Amino acid sequence: MPILSARDIVQRFGHEEVLHGVSLGVEHGEILGLLGPSGAGKTTFVNVIAGVAEPVSGEVHAFGEPMPSLKLMRRMGYMAQSDALYTDLTASENLEFFGSLYGLSGPALKRAGEKALETAHLQVEPGKLARDYSGGMRRRLSLATAILHEPELLILDEPTIGLDPLHRVDIWESFRQMTETGKTLIVTTHVMDEAERCDRLAMIRDGVFIAIGTPENLRMQAGASTLEEAFLHFARMEMTQGGGHDA
Amino acid sequence: MRNTLAVALRILRQFRHDPRTLFMMIVAPILALFLLNVIFGSPSYEPLILTDGMASDFTQALEDAGARTGSATQAEALDLLAVGDADGFVSKDGDTVKVWVEGSDPAITGGVVRAVGQAQIEALASVKLDIKPIKLPGGIEIDVTKYLPLPTFEAPQAPEIAYLHGSAEMRPFDFYGPVFIGVFVFFFVFITSGISFVRERTGGTLERLLATPIHRRELVAGYVLGFGVFTLVQSAAVAWASIYWVGFPNFGSFWLVLLIALSMALVSLTLGILVSEFANTEFQVIQLLQIIVIPQILLSGMFDLSQTPGWMQLLSRLFPITYGSDAMRAVMLRGAGFGDIALELAVLWAFIAVFIVGNIAALKKYRRI
Structure with a gap:
C-alpha cells in the first residue's frame, strides 16, 4: 500500500484550473521527484498533499487515512518553496518554535535541533537573526525546521534552490541516508541532475503528470539519452494526444 | 494550549528582536498625545x-x-x-x-x-442716568430724582457655578483627551497586528504553520495572547503617560482606564488580523486602515454627533471605538465605576469574540481542520 496517495486532484485559483485531476502514489522508503518547469503546478500539488491547501476536488490519503488530519500531519514534514522562516528570530528560536509545535520541549527539543542542523549541513551562530544569514544558509535552516521532528514522510518543495553545488551534493546524501532509515521523501525540482538521483520521477507539465517511472525507465520509454530529452518527448506526446485541458 | 503558548512566545521574541517597533508603538502615541495637549491646552487667543x-x-x-x-x-x-x-x-x-x-x-x-x-x-x-434738576422760574431748582422711583442699573453679579462633574480648571480639550487615548492605542495596534499577519501570509510562514499539527484556533489564540501581552504594556504606558505626565484630568480609577484601553487594543488587534485577510501587502493594510479605522475615529464621539442625521448616529453605534470612547469619558470625566461602564465593556468584548471567531473561520480558506 502506498504511504501517500493522491486521487483525481483538481485545484483552481479563481477561474484558472492549475491541476486537472492528477493522481499519484508514493511508496514507502523512496525518493519521489516531481520534475517540471515553474508554473507546471508542482507547488500547488505538494501544498495539497501536505494539507496546507484545500483542493477543489479529489482525495489525499496518507498512511492509509484521509487527509487533512492533524494526527497525520504530525508524522509529516513540509518545507515550503519560500524559506518560511521568521527572519526576525534567531536560527535556534526558529527551530525551537517549529519543534514545540510538534510537542518537543526541553533537552529533547535541543537534541533534535542539533541533529537537524547536522543533517542540513548548517552551522548556526548564536544570537544571529535569520535575516542576517545568506540565502543558502536560510534554505538549509528551512530544511532543518522541516526534519526536526523526524517525520516519516517528508515533502520538500525545491529544497536545494540557491544552494552552492557542494552543499547540494551533501544534502542529497542526507536525503539518501534518510530513506535508509525508512523515511519517504517527495521532492520537487526543475534541475535534471537532481531528478537523476530520485528513485522515481513524476514529470508534470501544465497541471498534468505526463509520465511517471524510474529515471532509467523514462529515458528508455522515450528512447532518449537524457531526462531533458525524455521530458520533451512526453510533453510533445501529451500535446499531440490532445491533452484537452487548455481553457 | 501548548501550541498557543508557543505562538505567543514566538511573537514576544519577535518584538524583543525588534526594539524599534517596540519603541514606536509606545512612544508614538504618547508623543501625539503630548502635542495635542500642548496645542489645545494653550491659553485661548485674544483678538x-x-x-x-x-x-x-x-x-x-x-x-x-x-x-x-x-x-x-x-x-x-x-x-x-x-x-x-x-x-x-x-x-x-x-x-x-x-x-x-x-x-x-x-x-x-x-x-x-x-x-x-x-x-x-x-x-x-454702566450707563449713569444724568438727569438735570428742573429749573423753575425764580431760580428754584427741583431735583426730581429725589421724588421719582428711578430704575438703577447695576452690572450683573457673576453667577455661582456648581459642578456635578469636572471642575472650573478643566479646559475645553480635556473633554476630548479620554477619546484620544483609546483612539491612538487602537490606531497603532491595528497597523502593527495587520502588518504582522500580512507578513505571515506573504512570507510563507502561515502556510508553513498550517503544515504543522496546530489547530486554527490555537494559532489565533496565540496571536491574541502574544500581542495581548504587548498591548497590555502599551495601554498601560499610554494611559499612565496621558494622566500622570501629560496631565489629562482623571476623576475615575486608573485601573478602569487601563481596562478600557486594553479592551480597545484587543478589538483593534483582532480586527487588524481579520482585515489583513483582505490585504496582500503592507501597503494595502494602510489602505484598509483608511476605510475601516478613520471613519470610526471621526464618528467615535470626538465630534458631537447629537445634531447629525439619524443614520450617522446609528452608524457610530456599529463601531467599537464609540463604545470605548463613551466608557473612557464616563470614567475619566465623571468618575464612573465598573458597573456604570459594564455595558460598554460587554459590547467591546462581544466585538473581540466575533472577530476571533471570524479569524478562525477565515483560516479555513487554507485548511478545513
Missing part, C-alpha cells in the same frame, strides 16, 4: 479689536471681555484686517454699532463677536 469713535467705557469693556484694543480710522483698520494684523473693527454708524471682521477663521470671528456683544452689555450696565 485684536480696533475701534473708531466708541466711548472709553466700551473699549474698557472689550478689554474686560478678553480682547486687545486699539483705535484706527475705518480705512486704516480695513487695511490691517486685510493683512491679518487685526481681527476686528468696531465703529458707530448712526445708532447701530458696526463690526468688521476678517472672517476666514470662524474661531477668531466668534471671539470678536462675543467680545463686542459682552462689551455692549457691560457698557449698557
Whole structure:
C-alpha cells in the first residue's frame, strides 16, 4: 500500500484550473521527484498533499487515512518553496518554535535541533537573526525546521534552490541516508541532475503528470539519452494526444 | 494550549528582536498625545479689536471681555484686517454699532463677536442716568430724582457655578483627551497586528504553520495572547503617560482606564488580523486602515454627533471605538465605576469574540481542520 496517495486532484485559483485531476502514489522508503518547469503546478500539488491547501476536488490519503488530519500531519514534514522562516528570530528560536509545535520541549527539543542542523549541513551562530544569514544558509535552516521532528514522510518543495553545488551534493546524501532509515521523501525540482538521483520521477507539465517511472525507465520509454530529452518527448506526446485541458 | 503558548512566545521574541517597533508603538502615541495637549491646552487667543469713535467705557469693556484694543480710522483698520494684523473693527454708524471682521477663521470671528456683544452689555450696565434738576422760574431748582422711583442699573453679579462633574480648571480639550487615548492605542495596534499577519501570509510562514499539527484556533489564540501581552504594556504606558505626565484630568480609577484601553487594543488587534485577510501587502493594510479605522475615529464621539442625521448616529453605534470612547469619558470625566461602564465593556468584548471567531473561520480558506 502506498504511504501517500493522491486521487483525481483538481485545484483552481479563481477561474484558472492549475491541476486537472492528477493522481499519484508514493511508496514507502523512496525518493519521489516531481520534475517540471515553474508554473507546471508542482507547488500547488505538494501544498495539497501536505494539507496546507484545500483542493477543489479529489482525495489525499496518507498512511492509509484521509487527509487533512492533524494526527497525520504530525508524522509529516513540509518545507515550503519560500524559506518560511521568521527572519526576525534567531536560527535556534526558529527551530525551537517549529519543534514545540510538534510537542518537543526541553533537552529533547535541543537534541533534535542539533541533529537537524547536522543533517542540513548548517552551522548556526548564536544570537544571529535569520535575516542576517545568506540565502543558502536560510534554505538549509528551512530544511532543518522541516526534519526536526523526524517525520516519516517528508515533502520538500525545491529544497536545494540557491544552494552552492557542494552543499547540494551533501544534502542529497542526507536525503539518501534518510530513506535508509525508512523515511519517504517527495521532492520537487526543475534541475535534471537532481531528478537523476530520485528513485522515481513524476514529470508534470501544465497541471498534468505526463509520465511517471524510474529515471532509467523514462529515458528508455522515450528512447532518449537524457531526462531533458525524455521530458520533451512526453510533453510533445501529451500535446499531440490532445491533452484537452487548455481553457 | 501548548501550541498557543508557543505562538505567543514566538511573537514576544519577535518584538524583543525588534526594539524599534517596540519603541514606536509606545512612544508614538504618547508623543501625539503630548502635542495635542500642548496645542489645545494653550491659553485661548485674544483678538485684536480696533475701534473708531466708541466711548472709553466700551473699549474698557472689550478689554474686560478678553480682547486687545486699539483705535484706527475705518480705512486704516480695513487695511490691517486685510493683512491679518487685526481681527476686528468696531465703529458707530448712526445708532447701530458696526463690526468688521476678517472672517476666514470662524474661531477668531466668534471671539470678536462675543467680545463686542459682552462689551455692549457691560457698557449698557454702566450707563449713569444724568438727569438735570428742573429749573423753575425764580431760580428754584427741583431735583426730581429725589421724588421719582428711578430704575438703577447695576452690572450683573457673576453667577455661582456648581459642578456635578469636572471642575472650573478643566479646559475645553480635556473633554476630548479620554477619546484620544483609546483612539491612538487602537490606531497603532491595528497597523502593527495587520502588518504582522500580512507578513505571515506573504512570507510563507502561515502556510508553513498550517503544515504543522496546530489547530486554527490555537494559532489565533496565540496571536491574541502574544500581542495581548504587548498591548497590555502599551495601554498601560499610554494611559499612565496621558494622566500622570501629560496631565489629562482623571476623576475615575486608573485601573478602569487601563481596562478600557486594553479592551480597545484587543478589538483593534483582532480586527487588524481579520482585515489583513483582505490585504496582500503592507501597503494595502494602510489602505484598509483608511476605510475601516478613520471613519470610526471621526464618528467615535470626538465630534458631537447629537445634531447629525439619524443614520450617522446609528452608524457610530456599529463601531467599537464609540463604545470605548463613551466608557473612557464616563470614567475619566465623571468618575464612573465598573458597573456604570459594564455595558460598554460587554459590547467591546462581544466585538473581540466575533472577530476571533471570524479569524478562525477565515483560516479555513487554507485548511478545513
